[in-house]
Amino acid sequence: MSPKDGPLPFDPIDEAARQWGKxxxxxxxxxxxxxLMRVQQLVIGRLDAILKPHGLTFARYEALVLLVFSSRGSLPLGKMGERLQVHPTSVTSIVRRLVEDGLIVRLPHPDDGRGVLAEITPRGRELVTAATRDLVATDFALASLTEEELGQLSELLRPVRRDAGDFEVEASS
Structure with missing residues (x-):
């Protein structure tokens, strides 16, 4: 059953858990x-729907934001992959689409003859501003949570991300 058919009369995840427990x-x-996986599907679907009028997916939006955050508006593709935590093939695909849309340009790396930089264009910056306005207006598709709950959710997920190697564990003082 899809959401367009209306909600189920029971929570299917609770039912799956009941069956699992047997x-x-x-x-x-x-x-x-x-x-977590179901919420991830829902949130990505909602974010992509918010970004669709801008011609973006959330993955492409993240890449543009990363370039906006960089001090020069450009980054090597390898660095983008590390920071976005995606495979190099995914970065190449994302960058290719953003170049096709005129939102970034590919430039030779000034210090590495084999390297390539992705640099955001003025049009890309304008699009990030407009898309961000729409995402913020919808609380990034998480409007059903309070500010406190959003903070709790982030903290609950931090150990999973840390244990996966997303960031170094801070040394104890």
Whole structure:
């Protein structure tokens, strides 16, 4: 059943957890990961819908924002992949589409003859501003959560990201 057909009369993740518990252990972990994956689908779908009128997906928007955040408005493609935490092939694809749309340009790296820089164009900066305005107006598709809940969610997910190597663990003082 799809959301256009209306909500189910029960929570399918709760039902899956009930069934899981009859066969296997770790019901809370299964319930949490299934909930997380479903929310990820919902949020990405909503973000992409908000960004579609701008001709962007969330992945392309993130790449543009990364370039806006950079001190020169440009970054090597390898650095973009590291910071966006995506495979080099994905960066190449994202950059290619943004170049086709005139939102960034590819330039030879001034210090590395083999390297390539992606640099945001004035049109790309304008688009980031407009798209960001729309995302902020919808609380990035998370308007059903309070400010406190948003902070709690971020903190709950931090150990998972840390353990995956997204960032270094801060030394204890």
């Amino acid at each position: 066969r296997w252990d770790r019901v809370p972990a299964m319930h949490a990961v299934t909930s």
